[in-house]
Amino acid sequence: MSTLDRLSRPASESAIEVRRLVKTFRTARRSPGVRGALRALIAPELESKTAVDDVSFSVATGELLALLGPNGAGKSTTIKVLTGILTPTSGQATVAGVVPYRERERNARNIGAVFGQRTQLWWDLPARESFRILRDIYGVAPGDYKARMREFDELLELCSFWDTRVRHLSLGQRVRCDLAAALLHDPPVVVLDEPTIGMDVVAKEQVRELLRHQVERRGRTVLLTTHDMTEVERLAERVVLINHGRIVLDGTLTEMRERFGRGWRVHVTLTGPDERPCPPGLTVLERDGARLVLGPTGGADAVPTHQALKRIIERYEVMDIRVEESDLEDVMRAAYRDARQESPA
Incomplete structure (x- = not known):
């Protein structure tokens, strides 16, 4: 609402x-x-x-x-x-x-x-x-x-x-x-x-x-x-x-x-190394063999978390997957910092 x-x-x-x-x-x-x-x-x-x-x-x-x-x-x-x-x-x-x-x-x-x-x-x-x-x-x-x-x-x-x-x-x-x-x-x-x-x-x-x-x-x-x-x-x-x-x-x-956080990350363990490009709306942040860390691309191509998970599972053979959200204390600090910058002098 x-x-x-x-x-x-x-x-x-x-x-x-x-x-x-x-x-x-x-x-x-x-x-x-x-x-x-x-x-x-x-x-x-x-x-x-x-x-x-x-x-x-x-x-x-x-x-x-x-x-x-x-x-x-x-x-x-x-x-x-x-x-x-x-x-x-x-x-x-x-x-x-x-x-x-x-x-x-x-x-x-x-x-x-x-x-x-x-x-x-x-x-x-x-x-x-x-x-x-x-x-x-x-x-x-x-x-x-x-x-x-x-x-x-x-x-x-x-x-x-x-x-x-x-x-x-x-x-x-x-x-x-x-x-x-x-x-x-x-x-x-x-x-x-x-x-x-x-x-x-x-x-x-x-x-x-x-x-x-x-x-x-x-x-x-x-x-x-x-x-x-x-x-x-x-x-x-x-x-x-x-x-x-x-x-x-x-x-x-x-x-x-969504407004103040650094975004989410998806940690994926595949059945084996896979060099194929990641699905639309996602970018590879880290790659270590069969382990990937993916994040949103941002801008017009940005996708919500549930859509990102669906695309990852459809593209790769996945053994394990988990979502890491922004830490709430970090989000609050970013919100306070932005508010200070926007406040009138």
Whole structure:
């Protein structure tokens, strides 16, 4: 589905809708020395910085979208608008049909949020008591509370540290508790900002399994920001790439690889050496006896991966064949580099 198709989707199908969002901050410029400090206090010279610049995207109900970008790209500012913390300078945003910065309390009941280095749990209380307090704040029925806690325990193995004070939990244990706390009131939308930062591989996989469960079985909408490309590959089908406050790409991982990747390669082992020219749309990158590495020619003759495999099998007697895709981290670096070059001075 194209970006235009997504933006023209009826509001009822979109859990998150962002249209031409702009957020500009005004700060006082301070010169060095005592004179500069006095001037900043008495007659401050203000300067503007645009953190989010004409951003538009939508997230469908039951979709997991990865919002990606380098530090300072505008991701956190966008999330703060969606969670009601900030009011935009211009543009519109709705979450589950609510304008977050106008109806903050209602928006808080519609969303769950996890920010990697912050917690919504009570530092000096056992984790179990924090969940009970949240249950009462959100008015969760006793039966629903028990069922959800049982489900979270099965997926995240929480019971082993139920009675440990939050301040004594490891980072992985605390973030798992924060995830369960964010989902306790059954919100239709969940916003996750670097949820697995600092976790070990076992804890990360538990979190991924929980997110897959919430999207696929519960139909929950998830907006995820992360620098972990493994997480993106395993969870997201669609990404929005933002840099310098502007959207660089809104599409699938495949589209991102095609635009910013070095392309794909096909490694082929033949039954014996074969000097015949390769099929149309392909070029030989490496040749070692019966082993070939082929890649796309590019331009008008370019072919998709599946068509390339078909042509190779039809041309050669193949013993083994595999496709090597561009590494996602390399793709992201190329995307950030291109975005820097295209940004205004």
